[in-house]
Amino acid sequence: MLGLLQQLGPKLAGGGIALGTVYHPPSQHHYVSIFADVVVVLLILAFVLTAFRDIARLGRGFSRAWAIGRVTISEAWNARMWAVPLVWFGVCVLLGVLIVRGYEPSGVVRVYMTIFLRAQALILLIYLGLLACVTLPRERERHTLVTTGSKPISRLELLLGKVMGLSAAGAIMLVTMMILTWGYMKVVDLKIRHDAQVLYAMQKKSYDKVQRRMPPDTGVKYLAKHGMLQAQNYVSGKFGIAGGVNYQTNPPTRFLKGGSSEVLYFEFPSLPATEYYRPMFEFQFPVVHALPSTKPVTIDVTLVQRSNPMNTQEKTLTLNAAGQVFWIPKNPTAFFSYGNPQTGQIYNPGPVVVKVTCPDFGVYLGIGNGLRPPNQTSCMAVSLDTNRTPHHSGMLAPKANPVITGFKNNGKQEIVGPSVRHPQIKPEVASWDFPNVDQQQIPIGPHGNFTVHMVIRVDKQSNEARAPVAQIVAYNTSTPRDRTVQSVYVNEKRITTIKLPSTLLEAGDLIINLRSEVPGHWFKVKENSMIIMQPPSSFIWNLFKSEAIIFCEIVLIISIGVTASTALGWPVAMLTAMVAYILGNLFHFVQGLFQSGGLQLFDYVQDNRMKHIWYYQIGSFITNVMVHILWVIVHLMPDFTRYDPLYFIVRSKDMPFEIVFLDIIWTLACVLPTLAIGYLLLRKQELA
Amino acid sequence: MVADSQAIQTRQLSKVYPGFFKSQQVPALTELNLRVDQGQIFGLLGPNGSGKTTTIKLLLGLINPTSGDALVMGQPAGDQETRRRIGYLPEESYLYRFLNARQTLDFYARLFNMNRAERRRAVDYYLDFVGLDPSVRGRRIGTYSKGQTRRVALAQALLNNPDLIIMDEPTSGLDPVGMLEIKNMIMRLKEAGKTVLLSSHQLADVEDVCDRLVILYRGRIELEGALRDLLEKKDVFQLSARNVSDALQAKLTQIAEQEGAVEILTGRARVRLEDLFKELVARKRSGELR
Numbered sequence: 004m005l006g007l008l009q010q011l012g013p014k015l016a017g018g019g020i021a022l023g024t025v026y027h028p029p030s031q032h033h034y035v036s037i038f039a040d041v042v043v044v045l046l047i048l049a050f051v052l053t054a055f056r057d058i059a060r061l062g063r064g065f066s067r068a069w070a071i072g073r074v075t076i077s078e079a080w081n082a083r084m085w086a087v088p089l090v091w092f093g094v095c096v097l098l099g100v101l102i103v104r105g106y107e108p109s110g111v112v113r114v115y116m117t118i119f120l121r122a123q124a125l126i127l128l129i130y131l132g133l134l135a136c137v138t139l140p141r142e143r144e145r146h147t148l149v150t151t152g153s154k155p156i157s158r159l160e161l162l163l164g165k166v167m168g169l170s171a172a173g174a175i176m177l178v179t180m181m182i183l184t185w186g187y188m189k190v191v192d193l194k195i196r197h198d199a200q201v202l203y204a205m206q207k208k209s210y211d212k213v214q215r216r217m218p219p220d221t222g223v224k225y226l227a228k229h230g231m232l233q234a235q236n237y238v239s240g241k242f243g244i245a246g247g248v249n250y251q252t253n254p255p256t257r258f259l260k261g262g263s264s265e266v267l268y269f270e271f272p273s274l275p276a277t278e279y280y281r282p283m284f285e286f287q288f289p290v291v292h293a294l295p296s297t298k299p300v301t302i303d304v305t306l307v308q309r310s311n312p313m314n315t316q317e318k319t320l321t322l323n324a325a326g327q328v329f330w331i332p333k334n335p336t337a338f339f340s341y342g343n344p345q346t347g348q349i350y351n352p353g354p355v356v357v358k359v360t361c362p363d364f365g366v367y368l369g370i371g372n373g374l375r376p377p378n379q380t381s382c383m384a385v386s387l388d389t390n391r392t393p394h395h396s397g398m399l400a401p402k403a404n405p406v407i408t409g410f411k412n413n414g415k416q417e418i419v420g421p422s423v424r425h426p427q428i429k430p431e432v433a434s435w436d437f438p439n440v441d442q443q444q445i446p447i448g449p450h451g452n453f454t455v456h457m458v459i460r461v462d463k464q465s466n467e468a469r470a471p472v473a474q475i476v477a478y479n480t481s482t483p484r485d486r487t488v489q490s491v492y493v494n495e496k497r498i499t500t501i502k503l504p505s506t507l508l509e510a511g512d513l514i515i516n517l518r519s520e521v522p523g524h525w526f527k528v529k530e531n532s533m534i535i536m537q538p539p540s541s542f543i544w545n546l547f548k549s550e551a552i553i554f555c556e557i558v559l560i561i562s563i564g565v566t567a568s569t570a571l572g573w574p575v576a577m578l579t580a581m582v583a584y585i586l587g588n589l590f591h592f593v594q595g596l597f598q599s600g601g602l603q604l605f606d607y608v609q610d611n612r613m614k615h616i617w618y619y620q621i622g623s624f625i626t627n628v629m630v631h632i633l634w635v636i637v638h639l640m641p642d643f644t645r646y647d648p649l650y651f652i653v654r655s656k657d658m659p660f661e662i663v664f665l666d667i668i669w670t671l672a673c674v675l676p677t678l679a680i681g682y683l684l685l686r687k688q689e690l691a
Numbered sequence: 692m693v694a695d696s697q698a699i700q701t702r703q704l705s706k707v708y709p710g711f712f713k714s715q716q717v718p719a720l721t722e723l724n725l726r727v728d729q730g731q732i733f734g735l736l737g738p739n740g741s742g743k744t745t746t747i748k749l750l751l752g753l754i755n756p757t758s759g760d761a762l763v764m765g766q767p768a769g770d771q772e773t774r775r776r777i778g779y780l781p782e783e784s785y786l787y788r789f790l791n792a793r794q795t796l797d798f799y800a801r802l803f804n805m806n807r808a809e810r811r812r813a814v815d816y817y818l819d820f821v822g823l824d825p826s827v828r829g830r831r832i833g834t835y836s837k838g839q840t841r842r843v844a845l846a847q848a849l850l851n852n853p854d855l856i857i858m859d860e861p862t863s864g865l866d867p868v869g870m871l872e873i874k875n876m877i878m879r880l881k882e883a884g885k886t887v888l889l890s891s892h893q894l895a896d897v898e899d900v901c902d903r904l905v906i907l908y909r910g911r912i913e914l915e916g917a918l919r920d921l922l923e924k925k926d927v928f929q930l931s932a933r934n935v936s937d938a939l940q941a942k943l944t945q946i947a948e949q950e951g952a953v954e955i956l957t958g959r960a961r962v963r964l965e966d967l968f969k970e971l972v973a974r975k976r977s978g979e980l981r
Binding site: 155 | 748751752753754755772774775777779781783788789790802803804844847
């Protein structure tokens with residue numbers, strides 16, 4: 004179930020609900036997921052079979068469990084629970100005051116919210132995790148469990164009571180912290196609004212006296228009126244989300260996202276200068292299908308001479324079942340160096356770039372570092388003629404870590420504008436797909452238009468003096484021929500508003516394409532660079548949803564702590580809970596290692612002949628087993644990385660309720676087998 | 692099948708506390724066969740380590756038997772529903788130190804699914820019943836004297852108006868007056884038709900209240916029976932009277948010797964220190980003594 008949910012999560016979220024910044028392709032090690040699912044199902048089955056009487060009594064048993072919970076809250080209160088929010092608040096305010104210096108208003112809110120929420124999660128995870136680990140052992144040590152155990156209460160109710168009590172204590176502290184956060188942010192916002200009022204008054208005064216050419220900034224006026232504390236709702240484009248690099252793993256797992264504008268660049272600094280030959284390009288990508296598909300995967304390959312970008316050669320290739328394809332370019336001498344045997348002259352065209360794109364949506368091509376480990380196929384290499392290139396026998400690999408002009412550099416993608424020297428080269432286009440726009444609450448203006456907000460950065464390679472201009476092409480997929488084309492001046496780093504006709508908001512997807520019109524002007528865009536605004540939601544409701552995410556995380560760590568303490572002493576229980584938390588945070592890291600071949604390096608040897616030695620084989624077997632055990636353990640751990648209370652609120656964006664709902668379901672799905680383990684351990688345990 | 696009249700029945704009940712090595716295993720109870728009828732006050736006696744507390748914990752299902760079984764109120768020991776009819780006063784008052792007396796009893800009342808009104812009524816009634824000073828009821832138990840804590844522990848044992856009350860050293864930590872009150876309380880419980888299993892080192896207490904008893908030694912029953920039968924010396928006669936002169940005493944001794952009695956003891960009767968103390972306190976309380 005956990006494995007299933009781990010795979011299902013991103014898919015459920017794929018339709019415009021950004022769970023994280025990155026899409027996680029499903030694991031290729033399906034057997035591990037299946038094993039984890041089987042373990043969880045068996046656990047729940049054993050729990051239901053052994054606890055059916057206790058479960059049947061749970062109707063009235065909940066009040067008994069809650070009685071235990073109330074005492075646990077009293078215990079937490081007695082353990083100075085009330086001091087935690089005060090300490091947290093003091094530390095956060097101090098940190099905030101020290102860190103926040105001269106930020107713009109959105110930065111102030113972002114920094115404060117990051118400090119407040121991160122510290123909340125950290126403090127509560129530690130405090131309640133520790134309490135969860137000590138509460139049952141302490142009752143055993145003080146023998147209070149003897150008196151309680153003599154009453155008509157089942158072990159399940161005891162376990163539930165502890166989890167409920169600590170969760171309620173966590174909820175009390177979270178609500179207190181939320182109120183303190185809201186109060187403090189309100190004060191901060193008042194100051195921001197006051198500063199904006201003063202600034203706007205100054206601008207207006209200056210403008211009225213004709214000392215200033217520019218009219219007063221309406222953005223400042225809006226800020227003075229509404230402040231920063233609001234949760235914006237907007238529709239963002241599906242393709243705007245990052246897909247090139249999964250930065251949550253270390254090293255990053257890299258994929259080329261099919262159907263997007265991502266381009267993979269393999270670079271060969273210089274190919275060997277020898278006599279004429281016809282080299283063969285070999286591509287092999289591990290193909291991950293995010294959507295069910297039986298169609299063969301195609302890639303578009305372009306060969307470009309770096310020193311002469313006009314010298315290109317294009318080809319569409321179809322990968323075979325193993326994800327492999329071979330290509331022998333025509334007229335290779337245009338790109339590859341060669342020596343003239345008659346004159347002895349060497350022609351060297353310089354660096355060569357191989358651009359690869361994948362037009363098939365739902366397909367991810369594994370990149371890794373672009374190189375091949377021993378005895379494994381790389382994703383790209385050039386096969387050389389061994390007889391004619393003795394110094395470069397076999398396969399020639401490109402530079403390591405090929406560049407993807409995907410969403411790299413903190414999620415920003417650079418799209419290249421028109422070339423100054425070669426105006427024939429088409430500029431790159433960024434594309435956003437807004438699905439089901441007719442079902443979104445998009446306000447229509449009095450003239451039948453709706454507003455699209457665009458925030459992009461401009462990288463001026465040349466033509467520095469010219470104002471950046473973007474060409475916007477918008478259409479609906481149901482009427483692809485009716486296109487709206489606009490040229491707009493870009494407010495760099497600030498909001499540029501674009502008015503589009505509401506006729507585009509029909510059933511179907513709204514597609515907005517963006518490109519630079521000025522030669523030498525490149526745009527840096529990211530997933531939310533193009534958004535359609537909706538009416539805002541309240542800040543406190545958004546804060547509440549973020550707190551709910553933290554609460555889910557706390558409940559999970561509490562249930563792990565209580566379960567660990569049923570059979571272990573509190574120090575070992577603490578260690579267990581900590582290890583579970585760490586492994587739960589390493590899920591994507593280990594998954595990434597598996598997918599990019601990192602863990603296989605355990606099995607790495609310089610000399611293949613060693614693989615036939617018996618002690619190497621035993622060692623290799625043990626290594627493999629250990630690595631797979633680690634993978635299985637990590638897979639059985641709940642994925643703590645999914646709890647992200649900050650992503651939306653620091654961007655002043657309203658968190659979709661689906662995220663909270665999904666996290667609650669996920670938490671329950673993790674808590675249930677955890678408590679099942681706890682019950683099975685406690686069921687026959689002696690309380691005295 | 693256990694007879695309805697029996698509150699407790701154990702069959703070959705044994706408990707061995709496990710150790711890492713076999714030599715570290717501790718046999719606490721060996722093949723205990725016990726029968727307690729309903730309405731009885733049953734004494735469980737024995738020196739330290741004889742298995743009294745282990746027996747009680749087994750009956751409550753707090754620990755698991757190594758072999759044998761036990762029936763309590765006709766149901767297997769530890770049955771959740773049966774525990775509704777049992778009150779348990781542990782050897783030490785194992786209560787939450789951070790709760791006050793009211794909160795403590797309210798918590799235990801919740802475990803019996805009592806509603807708000809029932810809880811309030813039961814808490815007040817039993818705190819009065821055990822004689823806890825009203826001025827301390829709002830204080831945390833951690834600040835109580837041992838006797839006050841013991842009274843709260845006793846109140847929690849009676850809170851559900853149980854049919855079977857298991858008391859492990861009920862008078863531990865109480866002054867002689869408190870002991871007397873407890874004994875009176877046990878007698879009142881008997882009058883109300885309750886069954887009481889009493890484990891105590893205070894032999895005088897057991898002697899005063901118990902109908903039947905067993906004496907355990909190293910986990911085995913050494914002696915069992917009705918108290919009167921066990922304590923009665925069939926070949927010894929005892930006479931007690933007031934206003935007996937030395938001459939009459941000598942005369943009575945002489946008659947006894949003539950009739951063939953042996954090992955004759957005569958002398959002034961002595962009051963027990965416990966009775967003397969109780970009488971003194973009672974007179975002080977009544978204002979008879981200043």
